[in-house]
Amino acid sequence: MSGATVYAQKSDAPMGKVPSAYTDKWGKFLIKVFASGIYTVAVVKEEDGYPLTDSPFHSVGPVDVPQVTVDEQKRIAEVVIKLGPKAARLVGRIVDANTNKPVENAQIILRRLNQNKQHWYTQATKEASQNKLSNYDLGEIA
Secondary structure, three states: OOOOEEEEEEOOOOOOOOOEEEOOOOOOOOOOOOOOEEEEEEEEEHHHOEOOOOOHHHOOOOOOOOEEEEOOOOOOOOOOOOOOOOOOOEEEEOEOOOOOOEOOOOEEEEEOOOOOOOEEEEEOEOOEOEEEEOOOOOEEEO
16 A cells, blocks of 8 residues: 555654654555664554554554564565554534534544543644544544
8 A cells, every 4th residue: 555654663662753654656665763672563544544553542452563673784574564444534513502603622532432541532723613533633642
C-alpha cells in the first residue's frame, strides 16, 4: 500500500521523536535509525481510514505489531506489517442547546464499553464547529 506512514519506536525510549518513513507504490519503506535496540514497527494510513496498527483502542483483540532488533552493523530486511480493518468515523456538530451556536473548545471523549480505561479524546476549535472524530485526529489517554 503506497503512502502509508511507518514508525519505528524504540522500546526503551517511549518519548521523543520517532523515526518514520512513507511507503512507496509497492508498499516498501526504509527507516534509518541511529541506535541499536529493539524497535516496535507500526503503520497508519489516515486518509484511507486505517488506524495506527499498535493502537489498542482500535483493535478487536490482541495487537500484533512486529518488533525488530536493530544492530548498528546490520540492515533489517522484509519487515511485514499488516493493516487491520478500517476504523469507523463519527461526524457531528457540537452546539449550545439554547442558542444552537457552535461551542468553542469542547472536548469529546470516546470510551470503549468493554475496556473503559482506554479512551480517545479530541477538542473542537473555534475555527471548526463541525468535529470529525476518526482514527487519526484524536489524542490517546493511557
